[in-house]
Amino acid sequence: MSVDLQLAQAAAKYxxxxxxxxxxxxxxxxIFALVWIFPIAWTIWTSLRPYxxxxxxxxxSIPETLNFDNYSQAISxxxxxxxxxxxxxxTVPAVFxxxxxxxxxxxxxxxxxxxxxxSLLLLFTAGNLLPAQLVFIPVFKMYVSLGKAVGMPRIxxxxxxxxxxxxxxxxxxxxxxxxxxxxxxxxxxISESAMxxxxxxxxxxxxxxxxxxxxxxxxxGVLMTTWIYNDFFWALVxxxxxxxxxxxxxxxxxxxxxxxxxxxLAAGATIAALPTLIVFFLLRKQFVSGLTLGSTxx
Amino acid sequence: xxxxxKDITKVSRRRAFSKADRTTLSxxxxxxxxxxxxxxxxxxxxxxxxxFTYWSGIxxxxxxxxxxxxxxxxxxxxxxxxxxxxNNIIWLGWFGLIATPLGIxxxxxxxxxxxxHKFYETAYYLPVVLSLAVTGIIWNFLLRPDGFVNGLFGxxxxxxxxxxxxxxxxxxxILTIASWRHIGYIMLLxxxxxxxxxxxxxxAASLDGATEWQTFKKVIFPSMKPVNIIVIVITIIESLRAFxxxxxxxxxxxxxxxxxxxxxxxxxxxxxxxxxxxxxxxxFVLSIxxxxxxxxxxxxxxxx
Numbered sequence: 001m002s003v004d005l006q007l008a009q010a011a012a013k014y015x016x017x018x019x020x021x022x023x024x025x026x027x028x029x030x031i032f033a034l035v036w037i038f039p040i041a042w043t044i045w046t047s048l049r050p051y052x053x054x055x056x057x058x059x060x061s062i063p064e065t066l067n068f069d070n071y072s073q074a075i076s077x078x079x080x081x082x083x084x085x086x087x088x089x090x091t092v093p094a095v096f097x098x099x100x101x102x103x104x105x106x107x108x109x110x111x112x113x114x115x116x117x118x119s120l121l122l123l124f125t126a127g128n129l130l131p132a133q134l135v136f137i138p139v140f141k142m143y144v145s146l147g148k149a150v151g152m153p154r155i156x157x158x159x160x161x162x163x164x165x166x167x168x169x170x171x172x173x174x175x176x177x178x179x180x181x182x183x184x185x186x187x188x189x190i191s192e193s194a195m196x197x198x199x200x201x202x203x204x205x206x207x208x209x210x211x212x213x214x215x216x217x218x219x220x221g222v223l224m225t226t227w228i229y230n231d232f233f234w235a236l237v238x239x240x241x242x243x244x245x246x247x248x249x250x251x252x253x254x255x256x257x258x259x260x261x262x263x264x265l266a267a268g269a270t271i272a273a274l275p276t277l278i279v280f281f282l283l284r285k286q287f288v289s290g291l292t293l294g295s296t297x298x
Numbered sequence: 299x300x301x302x303x304k305d306i307t308k309v310s311r312r313r314a315f316s317k318a319d320r321t322t323l324s325x326x327x328x329x330x331x332x333x334x335x336x337x338x339x340x341x342x343x344x345x346x347x348x349x350f351t352y353w354s355g356i357x358x359x360x361x362x363x364x365x366x367x368x369x370x371x372x373x374x375x376x377x378x379x380x381x382x383x384x385n386n387i388i389w390l391g392w393f394g395l396i397a398t399p400l401g402i403x404x405x406x407x408x409x410x411x412x413x414x415h416k417f418y419e420t421a422y423y424l425p426v427v428l429s430l431a432v433t434g435i436i437w438n439f440l441l442r443p444d445g446f447v448n449g450l451f452g453x454x455x456x457x458x459x460x461x462x463x464x465x466x467x468x469x470x471x472i473l474t475i476a477s478w479r480h481i482g483y484i485m486l487l488x489x490x491x492x493x494x495x496x497x498x499x500x501x502a503a504s505l506d507g508a509t510e511w512q513t514f515k516k517v518i519f520p521s522m523k524p525v526n527i528i529v530i531v532i533t534i535i536e537s538l539r540a541f542x543x544x545x546x547x548x549x550x551x552x553x554x555x556x557x558x559x560x561x562x563x564x565x566x567x568x569x570x571x572x573x574x575x576x577x578x579x580x581x582f583v584l585s586i587x588x589x590x591x592x593x594x595x596x597x598x599x600x601x602x
Contacts, residue, residue, distance in 0.1 A: 138341035169337035230429035
């Protein structure tokens with residue numbers, strides 16, 4: 001009895017101590033969290049102030065006016081609609097094709113037992129982990145020589161389709177891996193009953209598996225969209241005309257061009273970040289589950 | 299007995315494929331496989347072969363065998379390579395000893411649902427969704443000569459601290475920016491892993507009077523082995539492949555050499571030297587270890 005009481009007292013004391021400690025930890029992490037978002041907040045703050053005002057009164061002055069002028073200026077002077085359109089031309093087909101191809105392989109690998117299933121899955125997953133730099137030279141040469149061979153030099157090189165294809169080829173590995181591990185959680189019986197009913201492989205895929213895959217496809221789609229949207233390596237090396245580049249790659253050049261007007265640049269950067277931020281806040285659950293579905297991405 | 303039964307179903311299933319089904323299956327596997335091999339694996343092998351040649355990149359008949367010359371040149375006549383390697387190793391050390399442990403620590407605290415944990419999670423994760431191009435611009439606002447930090451120290455543009463240009467500090471500046479992203483990423487991965495840890499384990503430990511640190515070290519950490527391996531692999535791979543953030547700040551100038559940008563400097567453009575291919579192969583060889591570790595962790599159950 002008394003031992004119990006002592007134990008309970010000790011536990012209560014310990015809990016109290018822990019509570020105080022937790023409060024400290026919370027404050028500490030909280031201060032850091034503010035530091036963490038400060039760079040973003042500062043950029044937004046900068047984007048709302050007119051350049052002239054900062055110029056005249058200094059960086060830390062209390063603003064005379066706050067407005068969205070820099071935003072409308074950025075949209076027209078930086079050609080942002082054009083770059084957004086370029087981004088869409090790359091991102092939309094790339095995401096759809098990646099999900100489509102990934103789901104095909106994942107479907108075959110997880111629903112039929114062939115000897116080479118694991119090897120195939122390994123091949124795709126390992127391919128996704130190779131450094132982009134390792135494949136760049138031959139891909140570049142292939143694109144250029146294919147263009148020469150068919151008489152249309154810009155069929156893949158300096159074309160959105162070239163960038164789309166390389167994204168698809170690479171990201172397909174990740175999509176396959178994620179979707180196949182998701183499909184393994186779908187009971188085998190569903191497939192077996194479809195096969196017993198005499199469904200063809202094609203029906204089995206389109207009518208049975210695809211609808212079941214929808215949540216995984218949504219998560220993966222959100223994740224892929226942000227990755228491909230954010231990528232700038234491929235658009236940089238496989239495109240030569242600036243007017244065809246997606247917004248992320250174009251930003252690098254815009255930064256040089258508008259280097260003196262920081263406030264305008266801040267507005268441009270905020271606009272460029274907006275789609276990913278919207279995705280993050282609206283579809284955060286899908287985003288996070290897409291990332292954790294496959295645990296990682298190299 | 300059971301194995302023969304299994305064999306029979308296997309055989310009958312294989313026979314059950316109609317001609318149309320076989321065509322469908324071949325297309326389902328064949329088309330994606332074709333693109334993947336053509337644009338990933340075949341180029342990877344070709345780059346390895348090219349790294350042993352001289353080639354200006356124009357016509358295939360002009361390729362000349364070089365043996366190890368490109369590698370010799372890199373190892374013995376290119377000081378930038380060693381400088382880059384040193385920077386990548388510092389990068390790895392920083393990520394491994396500071397950024398990744400911080401991400402894990404954050405995940406652990408947030409998972410305990412301390413006050414405000416939802417807001418904290420969002421705040422730390424926010425930088426991960428931004429593109430590196432935007433990240434570069436954002437930090438430039440803070441660190442440029444007439445930026446926020448110099449302003450805070452009361453330094454005007456003439457005696458401002460050059461955060462990106464000063465060779466003694468620029469690597470730590472870059473690493474701070476890179477960590478801004480990396481910590482949130484690791485936190486999120488670890489957080490997902492922690493959610494799968496049985497809460498009974500934790501309660502049992504705390505009832506036994508274990509301190510938080512003991513609970514983490516003896517109970518939580520060992521039970522997270524697969525996630526730990528993945529986090530380690532990511533830390534190594536990201537440190538070796540770092541490219542975007544450096545490129546966005548320095549362009550293709552030699553302002554801050556790391557392996558990822560050296561490759562890029564040497565392979566971009568028409569008259570590329572195959573030294574670039576050799577750099578790419580070195581980068582690949584360095585990352586083989588972590589790649590294999592990753593594959594082993596994720597495919598353990600499949601291979602059995």
